[in-house]
Amino acid sequence: MRISIIGLGYVGQNLAVCAASAGHEVIGIDLNYELISDLAKGKSFVPGIEEQILLKLISEQKFHPTISSEAITGSDIVVIAVPTPVDNLRKPDLSAVIKASKIINKHISDPTLIISESTSYPGTLRNVIKPIVEENKGNIFQFAVAPERVDPGNSKWNIGNTTRVISGLDDLATRRAVEFYSGFCSSIYEASSPEVAEAAKLLENTFRQVNIALVNEVSEIVSKIGISGTEVVKAAATKPFGFMKFYPSIGVGGHCIPVDPEYLSYFAHQQQVDSKLVDLANELNQGRVEQVISRIKKYLGKDLNGLRIQVAGIAYKTGVSDIRESPAIKLLDALENNHATVSWHDPLVQKIEDSSSSNLSTEIDLGIIVTPHPEIDFTVWLNNRTRVLDLSVTEQEFGWPKFL
């Protein structure tokens, strides 16, 4: 089949490689010219998308990355994989989904299956995407959702072995979507409606947000008697049933965990239902960096004014270069607002706006570990007996006890 994917970020690129490897002809559209030109050369910023595979698929004419939206003409299936962030008021920003739907409306005139992989609140497929795509076209399309669950950098779980939840607006749409995903997913779950699938995706990430807020709170409580929340979680996690471990941290980051619960909260308020727990977890995690800063000040017994502090790892999690919503960036800002002299080291990020990664330094008063990519070697801090606070969420020890 001829498959078009609108949006070639983390989600779109993974899908493109899977669908093209499964034998489809894949047209990938993105409005970012630099990204398309890199992809054409086999270069990708997405962990796990390898140069030789990209070049092979491109040379075999199975994958065509392009900025031209007209290229979707004649597709059997069009997949929407564009971002669904929040706006300045932390309300859903569906502008990219709306734009993608308009592109489909403009360039597709034959019966086509439209699938949305973008995360959004229940009813987005039915009430936002469908009316735009169908405007002046009549009832020639089928619609389905198949929310993506990819976890970039996860070596165990990928598109192939993670169950895909799918649901169409009618039986034909569901059947066609299931047939497409069965070509590269080993397990499919058919939800009874697109709204169930959309809500399930929001629940998955809200579950994480709420549990992370909970362990952060426990960490604050037990710190008052000088014990580590991480150690408490480790002990609790020995229970083989009824408990799932989440570790204390400086907050949540990335495009999903801090954002998707806001979509659930927005939807709840649209339905005139309270979402107190979701809202509280959002609020707690948003304010988490300030809480950690005051804990650091208490621990040091002084203000941060004039202290030379270096942060190791600023991506939102290990193994990726993604800094979207990264709490480490908020930490850098908060340290600066407290008049510390701040530097950072992240071999995967290298540059943010006007500041760049610097080598791990010994000329500092305090080192802070946030995102310990495997590429970071802490020997220099260990050898120099640098004062270090390990705020990372991994189980791995780096030579200092977990601070949170």
Ligand SMILES: NC(=O)c1ccc[n+]([C@@H]2O[C@H](COP(=O)([O-])OP(=O)(O)OC[C@H]3O[C@@H](n4cnc5c(N)ncnc54)[C@H](O)[C@@H]3O)[C@@H](O)[C@H]2O)c1
């Ligand atoms: N990143 C993840 O781990 C992940 C996991 C599951 C679900 N999701 C969801 O999948 C969706 C996509 O996320 P992502 O991480 O791939 O985003 P991303 O920002 O990495 O990629 C989206 C791409 O879409 C492009 N784009 C935006 N508007 C466009 C338009 N009108 N036409 C063409 N291209 C356009 C952007 O240039 C960008 O390259 C979001 O709804 C997200 O919540 C993401």
